[in-house]
Amino acid sequence: MASNQNLRDLQWLLQSIQTESLNxxxxxxxxxxxxxxxxxxxxxxxxxxxxxETHFQFSNILSLLSSSSKTRFLIQNLEFYQVEWDLEEVKNLEILLNDSSNVKRIEFKKNKLNFECMDRLAKILEKNVVIKEILLSESRIGSYGAALIASALKTNTCLEDLQIWEDSIGSKGAEEISKMIEANSTxxxxxxxxxSSITATPLISAVLARxxxxxxxxxxxxxxxxxxxxxxxxxxxxxxLRIYRLTPSGACRVACALGWNTTVRSLDLTGVRLKSQWAREFRWVLEQNRSLKEVNLSRTCLKNKGVVYVAAGLFKNRSLEILNLDDNRFNGVGVEHLLCPLTRFSTLQIQANVTLKSITFGGKRSKIGRDGLIAxxxxxxxxxTVTRLGIYEDxxxxxxxxxxxxxxLEKNASLKCLSLQGCRGVDGDPLLKTIMETLQVNPWIEEIDIARTPLQISGKAEEIYLKLGQNAKSEPEVEVDLLKDMPMTVPKSCRIFLCGQEYAGKFNHD
Incomplete structure (x- = not known):
């Protein structure tokens, strides 16, 4: 009896679709x-x-939906869960999607599609001009399914959202989708x-390169x-662009794609293990790219050789404004090369890089040493030109x-912020006295960050912050307008000088 009641529920649905009583x-x-x-x-x-037992009703419902003139134009979202598709059912879906002008989103979750069904679905996507979003989740489409979808989307001009969840499309499938990205601009x-994370490299590289x-x-x-x-x-x-995990070869490929890129302003590779080979590729990026404004390379395991490549790129760079290299593994030699493009070694020399405004380096595994200090x-x-300098955890x-x-810093008129977070050597009354004397003669410094340093832990930082506050509150000199409030006068006489040989000595006064 219960079974008949449930079956009648599906019969009610079929009847409602036929009578077009549902919206x-x-x-x-x-x-x-x-x-x-x-x-x-x-x-x-x-x-x-x-x-x-009632699987046959699935095909019937699809067929009725496609034949209902009212319902097919109202449907906007279709979701399919645990469907084992056969070719006839996919054909019914094709009729529904071809006849409908309003289905914007389709979701397949835990579906099973053999090669024939997947190929048919790809052809539907290739011809469709309405669907905006498609989601495939846990449907085991594999690399062959990804390749079919990619091939279809090369000519599709309407799909805006593609999601493939909890599947394994493999490197081959990722390469096919990357080719689609090169051709598809919608x-x-x-x-x-x-x-596997290996799928990320070809996909993001294609997005950046194009x-x-x-x-x-x-x-x-x-x-x-x-x-x-x-x-x-x-x-x-x-x-x-935020990269969390990539292989060394993958990181190099992404770097190559950034050379002529114009869409990325901020690049964050924090925590990604990079090698000197990547830095060599990134040197070319710094020389060619004109859109990158901020690059974060903190905790990337860069050593002296890698930093030398980065520094070489800074000589020709004309766009980068922020560069973070803290918590890496280079020493004073690396610091010396890094700061070279930002330094003038004589009054006649022109500073190589004038666009970089903020730079940070240091770390517990970095040893700045004497060479770095001199630099x-x-x-x-x-x-x-540099307005912010950070030396961290030295x-x-x-x-x-x-x-x-x-x-x-007493004669430096550009630096506004100096951050020395966690530096062990920021300690002692002589240093505190020097800081106060510098702030007395240098009004341009707006911020000194000595968090987690012995000077701050001992409670002596308040005096510095108080002085910085006083400098900030000091009012700038008011420009005096010498002509203000002067009475207006009417001229009573004037002198006229005529230049030129034909007018020399000739002047008629009416």
């Missing part, structure tokens, strides 16, 4: 359910459960959740762990070294 916009099919029934969640949304959002304004989110499982995490994300609204002092005494410089740094 459905959202239809969700759930197959392989224990009990066949349908539930109208809202006036325009319905949830349809189909059991294995796709606005690409989301991939793959079992200057696509496409939002990209790529996730993968972490090796040796049961958790997953993001690999790459690109947000065109903020022009920010810092030379840069501070000659540079006229363990090599002593208090007297920081005294020399602050003394070099």
């Amino acid at each position: 459905l916009k959202n239809i969700s099919f759930h197959l392989s359910q224990p009990t066949p029934c349908c539930h109208q969640e809202t006036h325009d949304s319905i949830h349809i459960n189909i059991s294995s 796709l606005k959002l690409l989301t991939i959740f793959d079992s 200057n696509r304004s496409m939002e990209v989110h790529i996730w993968s499982e972490e090796r040796g762990k049961d958790t997953s995490s993001k690999v790459v994300e690109f947000a065109p609204e903020s022009s920010t 810092v002092l030379q840069m501070l005494s000659s540079n006229q 363990q090599s410089l002593k208090p007297q070294d920081f005294v020399r740094i602050f003394k070099s």
Whole structure:
């Protein structure tokens, strides 16, 4: 009796579609359910459960929907869960999508599509001019399915959102989608959740190389762990590219794609292990790219050789404004090369790089040492463009070294912020006295950050902050307008000088 009642529920649905008594916009099919029934969640949304025994009704419903002149134009969203498609059912779906002009979104979750069905679905996408979003989740499309979809989207001009979740399209599938990205300029959002992070490299490289304004989110499982995490994300609204995990070869490929890119303003590679080969490629990026404004290379394991390549790129760079290199593994030699483009070694020399405004380096594994200190002092005494300098977590410089740094700031008119977070050598009354003396003669410094330093821990930083506050509150000199409030007068006489041979000595006064 209960079975008849449930079957009647599906019969009611079929009858309602035939009589066009439903105004459905959202239809969700759930197959392989224990009990066949349908539930109208809202006036325009319905949830349809189909059991294995009533699987034949699935094809009937699709056929009726495509033949209903009213319903087919109302449907906007179709969702399919646990559907094992056969070719006839895909053909019915094709008729529905071809006849409908309003289906904007299709979701396939835990579906099974053999090669023939996948090929047919790809042909539907190739011809369709309405669908905006398609989501495939846990449907095991593999590399062959990804290749078919990519081939279809090369000619599709309407799809804006492609999502493939919890699948394994492999490097081959990723390469095919990357070729699609090179040809397709309408796709606005690409989301991939793959079992391997290797899929990220060709996808993001194609987006960058073709200057696509496409939002990209790529996730993968972490090796040796049961958790997953993001690999790459690109947000065109903020022009920010954030890379979380890439292989060394993958990082080099992405660097090559950035050379002539115009869509990325901020590049963040924090925590990605980079090698000198990547730095050599990135040197070319710095020399050619004209859009990058901020680059974050913190905790990337760069050593002296890598920093030398980065420094070489700065000589010809004319756009980068912020460069973060803290917590890496280079020493004073690397610092010396890094600051060279920002330093003048004689009054007649022109500063090589005049666009970089902020630079940070240092770290517990970095040893700035004597060579690095000399480079810092030379840069501070000659540079006229850097407004922010950060030396983080340094363990090599002593208090007297920081005294020399602050003394070099007495004549520096460009630096506004000096950050010495976590530096062990920021300690002692002589250094505090030097800081106060520097602030007395240098009104341009607006911020000194000595967080987590012995001077701050001992409570002696308040005096510095108070002095900085006084400098900020000091009012600038008011310009005196010498002509203000002077009485206006009417001229009573004038002199006229006529120049030129023909007018010499000749003047008629009326």
